[in-house]
Amino acid sequence: DAGITQSPRHKVTETGTPVTLRCHQTENHRYMYWYRQDPGHGLRLIHYSYGVKDTDKGEVSDGYSVSRSKTEDFLLTLESATSSQTSVYFCATVAGDRNEQFFGPGTRLTVL
Amino acid sequence: AQSVTQLDSQVPVFEEAPVELRCNYSSSVSVYLFWYVQYPNQGLQLLLKYLSGSTLVKGINGFEAEFNKSQTSFHLRKPSVHISDTAEYFCAVSEAGGSYIPTFGRGTSLIVHP
Numbered sequence: 001d002a003g004i005t006q007s008p009r010h011k012v013t014e015t016g017t018p019v020t021l022r023c024h025q026t027e028n029h030r031y032m033y034w035y036r037q038d039p040g041h042g043l044r045l046i047h048y049s050y051g052v053k054d055t056d057k058g059e060v061s062d063g064y065s066v067s068r069s070k071t072e073d074f075l076l077t078l079e080s081a082t083s084s085q086t087s088v089y090f091c092a093t094v095a096g097d098r099n100e101q102f103f104g105p106g107t108r109l110t111v112l
Numbered sequence: 113a114q115s116v117t118q119l120d121s122q123v124p125v126f127e128e129a130p131v132e133l134r135c136n137y138s139s140s141v142s143v144y145l146f147w148y149v150q151y152p153n154q155g156l157q158l159l160l161k162y163l164s165g166s167t168l169v170k171g172i173n174g175f176e177a178e179f180n181k182s183q184t185s186f187h188l189r190k191p192s193v194h195i196s197d198t199a200e201y202f203c204a205v206s207e208a209g210g211s212y213i214p215t216f217g218r219g220t221s222l223i224v225h226p
């Protein structure tokens with residue numbers, strides 16, 4: 001358990017509004033990730049970070065931005081939410097020496 | 113680039129029966145392979161992983177998987193399932209020794225009936 005928390009756990013918002021999801025970890029892991037999970041698509045990588053202020057895009061990054069100003073926090077921002085961004089969002093970290101990912105509990109986002 | 117195919121989206125099985133969840137991968141380099149489990153309304157947790165060495169890998173909760181390089185497969189098995197094994201199972205692959213950016217399959221829903 002890498003002590004990963006996500007906030008909020010549930011959010012309902014309206015189309016066009018900005019939304020920020022927060023991921024916090026307590027294990028000082030270098031890598032952090034944001035995924036979205038949708039039925040029939042499994043987990044798809046949105047963005048990841050390999051250190052403070054070091055981030056890169058994943059396969060479904062359009063409409064999302066991220067920031068990492070501290071090792072323990074990784075923020076995901078939807079600049080202008082759309083209904084297609086309704087999903088469950090998971091944060092993850094990796095213990096590099098064990099090649100194992102640890103996942104947070106998820107945030108269920110509904111965009112009306 | 114790498115990819116993962118989980119051949120079954122849903123696998124129904126009766127309690128105490130054996131089960132196999134299939135996973136095939138594609139990669140031009142050596143790989144690490146993983147199975148994760150997701151119980152309802154929870155995040156994913158690691159079941160088992162293959163990094164190197166013995167091709168038969170044992171994990172938690174009585175699951176095991178076998179790495180078959182020639183068939184590019186990493187199928188997950190359990191000889192006798194319980195109701196509590198009902199969950200979503202994800203296979204994942206990452207480049208061995210590279211940046212840890214795994215690719216996940218679409219998942220297999222294991223449904224155990226009493």
